Amino acid sequence: MTEFNLNPIKLTQELVKCQSITPKDDGALLVVQDHLSSMGFDCAPLVFSGNGSYEVKNLFATIGSDGPHLAFAGHTDVVPPGNESSWKHPPFSAIIEDDKLYGRGTEDMKSNIACFISATEQFLKKNGKNFGGKISFIITGDEEGEAINGTPQIMEWTKKQNIKIDHCLVGEPTSNAKIGDKVKIGRRGSVNFFLTVKGVQGHTANGHRAQNPVHCLTKLISNILEKPLDEGNEFFYHQLCKFLLLMLVILPIM
Ligand SMILES: [Zn+2]
Missing domain, CATH: 3.30.70.360 (Alpha-Beta Plaits)
Incomplete structure (x- = not known):
């Protein structure tokens, strides 16, 4: 079995314990940033406001040099837990019972970010920092809300920085039975009407x-x-x- 330094389950629990209900961050992005910094990533915390929406914390972190550029994209915010008494375990307790982790955002998408971080750590351990490419993390604190000062603003920022990304993996829930058993080339669209x-x-x-x-x-x-x-x-x-x-x-x- 693979020895994880950064155990993705423990990392997920760490993230779930942050009550990051949009647009509150409650330290979630700092958890991501701290782990990435300790792995040698250059981290740029990006706070965007205005554009007719509330202020949002985001993070762009990168490691590597010239070569193919892979980005992991995701969000640390979660939707409100609703009636807390309806939960088997408190929504931000991240309790594990019978091999199940309970908590708001476990699936969408704190576990996914934890896997990004853990996999990257494994990759860097094996290949070192000069792996002939670049890995970036595009993490927003607002995907579940208005999402105006989140990923679209980060992308504007990357354009201004002349950062080009070749491939991007989005960690939205896609798996069937087991995490990673399915990868899609896109997501469903949506239409709203009255x-x-x-x-x-x-x-x-x-x-x-x-x-x-x-x-x-x-x-x-x-x-x-x-x-x-x-x-x-x-x-x-x-x-x-x-x-x-x-x-x-x-x-x-x-
Ligand atoms: Zn999501």
């Missing part, structure tokens, strides 16, 4: 003149859900509509 269905008011005595918008809406929803949005291709299944944001204008029958 649907307004107007009914017709009416008195119960003249119910036949009224129209309940919900009746129309149920037909509409089942139609949208049943029909694939596209045919898919050799890399992706066809897309089905999974989420609907609805705005109803209900004019009741009185």
Whole structure:
């Protein structure tokens, strides 16, 4: 079995314990930065603000010299844990029970960042710092929120620094049964829209003149859900509509 100096499970626990609910960082990026610095990375903490959004902490870290440039991209922020009493273990406790690690952000995507760091450490141990290329970490503190002062701003910054990246591995949850058992060339897209269905008011005595918008809406929803949005291709299944944001204008029958 591989001997890990930086054990990815312990690293994940360290990250999960940071309550980094967007846009709060709670030290999560510093955990990443400290480990990368100790491995010889040049770390540039990048704080972006403005652009009509809140301030966000980010990190760009790099090691190596000329040659192919591989970047790991990810985020340290997590979505809110919701009702904490619904959790088996507190959402930021990172408790392991029956080989399962419990905690908000374990899958999306603190374990992934932990694996990036641990794998890089193994790689550098084996190949040294002069491995004939460059490895970078593009880590944002805002992917789950507005995501305006996160990765897009880091990419603008890299452009200004004339940093060119040849390949990028994004650590979003993709695996089926075991981490790393599946790699995709992209992710699904998304579309958001509002649907307004107007009914017709009416008195119960003249119910036949009224129209309940919900009746129309149920037909509409089942139609949208049943029909694939596209045919898919050799890399992706066809897309089905999974989420609907609805705005109803209900004019009741009185
Ligand atoms: Zn994610």
